[in-house]
Amino acid sequence: MREARLKRRVTVVADGAAGGERLDLFLARTLEGVSRKGVKRALDSGRVFVDGRVERRAGHPLAGGETVTLTLEGAAPRPLEPDLTVLFRDASLLAVAKPAGLAAHPTVGGRPNALDQVRKLLSGPGGEGEPILLHRLDADTTGVLLFALTSAANRELSRQFADREVEKVYLALVGGNPPERFRVENHLQPGRRGRTEAVLSGGQQAETAFRTLERGSGFALVEARPHTGRTHQIRVHLADMGHPLLGDTLYGGSAALSSGGDWLRAPRHLLHAQRLAFRHPESREKLEIEAPLPDDFRPFLELLARGK
Numbered sequence: 001m002r003e004a005r006l007k008r009r010v011t012v013v014a015d016g017a018a019g020g021e022r023l024d025l026f027l028a029r030t031l032e033g034v035s036r037k038g039v040k041r042a043l044d045s046g047r048v049f050v051d052g053r054v055e056r057r058a059g060h061p062l063a064g065g066e067t068v069t070l071t072l073e074g075a076a077p078r079p080l081e082p083d084l085t086v087l088f089r090d091a092s093l094l095a096v097a098k099p100a101g102l103a104a105h106p107t108v109g110g111r112p113n114a115l116d117q118v119r120k121l122l123s124g125p126g127g128e129g130e131p132i133l134l135h136r137l138d139a140d141t142t143g144v145l146l147f148a149l150t151s152a153a154n155r156e157l158s159r160q161f162a163d164r165e166v167e168k169v170y171l172a173l174v175g176g177n178p179p180e181r182f183r184v185e186n187h188l189q190p191g192r193r194g195r196t197e198a199v200l201s202g203g204q205q206a207e208t209a210f211r212t213l214e215r216g217s218g219f220a221l222v223e224a225r226p227h228t229g230r231t232h233q234i235r236v237h238l239a240d241m242g243h244p245l246l247g248d249t250l251y252g253g254s255a256a257l258s259s260g261g262d263w264l265r266a267p268r269h270l271l272h273a274q275r276l277a278f279r280h281p282e283s284r285e286k287l288e289i290e291a292p293l294p295d296d297f298r299p300f301l302e303l304l305a306r307g308k
Contacts, residue, residue, distance in 0.1 A: 010031065010069070010070060010071075010072065011067060011068065011069045012027070012030050012031065012067075012068050013065070013066070013067055013068070013111060014026060014062045014063075014064055014065060014066045014067075014068060020061055020062070020063075020265055020267070021061070021062050022058065022059050022060070022061065022062075023043075023048070023050070023055060023057070023058060023059070023060040023061075023062060023068070024036050024039045024040060024043065024058035024059070026062055026068075027039045027048075027068065027070065034072065036058075038072060039058070039070075040058055042070045042071060042072055043055070043056050043057070043058055044056065047070055047071040047072075048068065048069075048070040049068070049069045049070070050062075050066050050067075050068055051066050051067055052067075064267070064268070083099070084096040084097065084098065084099070084102075084114060084117050084118070084121070085097040085291075085292075086121075087144065087289050087290075087291060088287070088289050091149065091150070092148070092149055092150055092152075092153040092280070092281050092282050093146065093147060093148055093149055093153050093157065093280075093281065094118060094121075094122075094131060094146075094147045094149055095144055095145065095146050095147070095276070095289045096114065096118065096144075096145050096147075097142070097143065097144065097145075097291040097292065098114050098137055098141075098142060098143060098144075098145045098273075099142060099294070100139075100140050100141070100142050100267075100268050100294060100296070101139060101140060101268070102114055102117075102139060103139045104133060104136045104137050104139070104145060105133055105136065114133075114145055115131065115133050115147075118131045118147055119131060122149070131147040131148070131149060132147060132148040132149075132154045133145075133147055134146045134147060134148055134154070134157050134158065134161060135161060135229060137273055138232070138235075138269075138271075140268040140269055140271075141269070141271045141272070141273060142271075142272045142273065142291070142294045143170070143272045143273025143274055143291040144273050144274070144275065144276045144289050144290070144291045145273070146276060146289070148281070152281065152282075153281040153282070156279075156281035157278065157281055160278050160279060161229070164227055164228070165278065165279070166276060166277070166278045167225070167275070167276070167277035167278070168225065168226055168229075168273070168275075168276060169223060169224075169225055169273075169274050169275040169276075169277075170223070170224040170225075170226070170234055170271060170272060170273050170274060171213075171221065171222070171223060171224075171271075171272045171274045171293070171297070172221075172222045172223075172224050172234065172238060172245055172270065172271050172272075173219060173220075173221055173222075173245065173246045173266070173270035173297065173300050174219065174220055174222050174238055174243040174244065174245055174246065174253075175218065175219055175243055175244055175245075175246060175253060175254055175257075176218070176219070176220070176242060176243045177215060177218075177220065178210070178212050178220055178222060178241065178243045179212065180211070180212050181209075181210065181211050181212070182209075182210050182241065183207070183208070183209045183210065184206075184207070184208050184210070184237035184240065184241060185205075185206070185207045186198045186199075186205075186206055186237075186240075187199050187200075187201070187202065187203035187204060187205055187206065188203050188204055188206045188230045188231070188232075188233065188236060189202060189203035189204065190231070194250065195232070195250060195251070196230065196231050196232040196233070196235075196236050197236070198236060198240055204228070204230055205228060206226075206228045206230045206233050206236075206237070207226070207227040207228050208224055208225065208226045208227065208228075208233060208234055208237045209224075209225045209227070210222050210223065210224050210225075210237075210238075210241075211223045211225075214304045215304075216300075216303050216304045216307075217303075218257065218258070219246060219257055219300065220243070221300075221301065221304060222238070222243070224237075224238075224271075232251075234271060235248055235250075235251050235269060235271065236251065238251075239251035239252055239253070245269040245270055245271055246266040246269070246270045246300070247266025247267065247268050247269045247270050248269035248270075248271075250269075253266070253269060254266065257300070264299050264300060264303070266296075267296055268296070270296065270297060270300070272291070272293060272294060272297060273291065274290060274291060274293075275288060275289065275290045275291075276288070276289050277289075
């Protein structure tokens with residue numbers, strides 16, 4: 001008698017980088033040890049669901065943000081975790097470059113996150129203590145993420161963040177033709193469907209200074225310096241000025257850009273935490289940590305360099 005093969009169900013969330021990608025390619029890329037052939041078998045047998053609806057087409061295009069559930073034969077696969085790049089490390093603190101699609105901290109869905117990855121990194125030989133996440137970045141925002149490795153470092157760096165002594169510099173690719181310099185000051189509070197909204201009364205005070213660095217045809221590269229740290233602050237402030245981030249469909253940003261006959265797709269909201277500057281918690285010397293630009297910025301910057 002032939003033994004029945006074990007069947008396991010797995011759920012993954014399509015991040016912003018999956019926008020426009022084929023369903024079968026996304027699953028084969030995201031699930032360790034799963035081939036396109038295995039994905040096709042699941043599709044053909046009606047065992048793949050996108051946002052709760054059965055999907056049989058291997059070429060079904062993802063928009064980004066969908067929940068994909070499928071049942072596969074054999075051992076349960078596990079999602080591949082994006083790699084972190086260490087930018088700075090000593091006994092007091094650790095700074096990493098967070099990639100797009102990686103949550104900063106654990107979430108209800110149990111997705112891979114930077115805090116758990118840092119815990120694994122520090123559990124090796126010569127590892128430091130329990131890491132403490134000092135600030136947050138949206139899952140699809142790339143760039144510098146800072147952790148304290150001692151309670152003393154946590155107290156001092158938390159004080160610097162609270163007292164607005166930490167210099168935060170972001171790079172943003174935005175739609176339209178923004179002013180050379182502009183500043184947004186308002187109050188923000190959580191809104192509906194995961195949005196943050198500006199309000200006339202109540203909410204939390206929010207302030208961001210912007211400077212336009214380069215202009216193209218229908219888009220621009222903008223530097224953002226937030227003086228407060230509210231959820232989605234830069235995204236909301238740019239959208240309220242009529243210049244939403246490219247790829248930020250939650251706040252009205254375009255998912256693709258046509259410039260001089262070239263079409264470029266924004267696979268996520270194109271926001272990058274480029275630099276943090278602060279006083280080292282032990283030496284008190286000024287420390288600047290910078291994260292390299294992500295690859296999905298480069299096609300847009302090449303357009304700007306060509307004057308398009």
